[in-house]
Amino acid sequence: MPTKRAAPLRVAVLASGRGSNLQAVIDAIEAGRVEATIVAVISNKKDALALERARKHGLPDVFVDPKPFAGRPDSRVAYDHALLDVLRRHDVELVLLAGYMKIITAVLIDAYANRMMNIHPSLLPSFPGLDVQKKAIDWGCKLAGCTVHFVTEGVDEGPIILQAAVPVLDGDTPDTLAARILEQEHRIYPRAVELFAEGRLRVEGRRVFIDGGKPVGDAILCPF
Numbered sequence: 001m002p003t004k005r006a007a008p009l010r011v012a013v014l015a016s017g018r019g020s021n022l023q024a025v026i027d028a029i030e031a032g033r034v035e036a037t038i039v040a041v042i043s044n045k046k047d048a049l050a051l052e053r054a055r056k057h058g059l060p061d062v063f064v065d066p067k068p069f070a071g072r073p074d075s076r077v078a079y080d081h082a083l084l085d086v087l088r089r090h091d092v093e094l095v096l097l098a099g100y101m102k103i104i105t106a107v108l109i110d111a112y113a114n115r116m117m118n119i120h121p122s123l124l125p126s127f128p129g130l131d132v133q134k135k136a137i138d139w140g141c142k143l144a145g146c147t148v149h150f151v152t153e154g155v156d157e158g159p160i161i162l163q164a165a166v167p168v169l170d171g172d173t174p175d176t177l178a179a180r181i182l183e184q185e186h187r188i189y190p191r192a193v194e195l196f197a198e199g200r201l202r203v204e205g206r207r208v209f210i211d212g213g214k215p216v217g218d219a220i221l222c223p224f
Contacts, residue, residue: 005035005197005199008036009036009037009093009193009196009197010037010039010090010093011025011036011038011095011193012038012039012040012041012087012090012092012094012096013025013040013041013095013098014042014083014096014097014098014100015041015042015043015048015050015051015097015098016048016102017049017050017101018049018050018099019048019098019099020098020099020186021096021098021119021185021189022041022050022054023053023186024185024186024187024190025038025096025098025189025190025193026038026053028194029190030057033194034190034194034197035194035198036094036194036197038054038059039059039060039092040059040061040062040086040087040090040092041053041059041061041062042083043062043063043064044065044066044102046063046065050099051063060090062086064079064082064083066102076103076105077105079102080104083108084108092112094116094117094193094196095112095115095117096189096193097117097118097119098119100118103155104116104151109152109153114150114159114203116151117148117149117150117151117161117189117193118148118149118156118158119147119148119188119189120147121133121144121181121182121185122135122136122144122145122146122156123146123147123165124149124157125156129156133175134174136177137172137173137174141168142167143165143166143167143168144165144166144167144181145165145166145181145184146163146164146181146184146188147162147163148161148163148188149161150203150208159203159205159206160207160208161192161208162188162191162192163188164184164187164188165184166180166181166184199211
């Protein structure tokens with residue numbers, strides 16, 4: 001059963017671009033579906049639309065400039081230490097990656113083990129990495145979709161929390177398939193945050209169990 005929190009879950013979102021999944025989480029929180037508060041939206045891009053979205057909703061927006069770390073042999077690690085300082089200053093409990101285009105190092109992964117989520121536009125473990133919609137079409141997949149998973153050091157390899165599937169249509173292009181998948185991303189990412197906030201996610205090895213069972217709607221298959 002869901003656990004009643006003493007205070008809303010403190011969430012930070014890392015984003016590099018438009019932040020549409022950030023917006024989905026904001027909307028779910030503002031609608032009262034998720035007992036959480038976004039305490040920081042952080043970007044490595046000064047002009048990221050995600051930061052503008054944060055300001056529009058009165059959320060703290062933080063630009064962490066990667067330039068001072070460029071050229072250093074430990075640039076990624078040093079940058080993540082700077083991010084970790086920001087997360088700790090905001091007492092963050094859960095970190096969400098939402099189109100964050102930097103590789104996360106062990107600095108953050110260890111600090112937020114099983115407390116950092118990512119959403120990927122494929123049905124993992126199929127097609128990690130980039131250009132996944134094109135790969136799904138090229139391979140003749142009948143189904144594609146998206147996956148919310150906990151972040152580990154392996155790229156797109158963390159324990160799977162939720163997935164949603166969509167049909168791959170004969171006339172699909174990577175863009176049309178991506179748009180169909182994105183609709184499902186906007187459904188399952190806030191749902192994963194909701195389950196975390198309720199204390200219902202339990203990780204055992206590579207598997208994530210949802211205490212109390214999976215309510216209808218946690219596995220979504222769009223009709224043909």
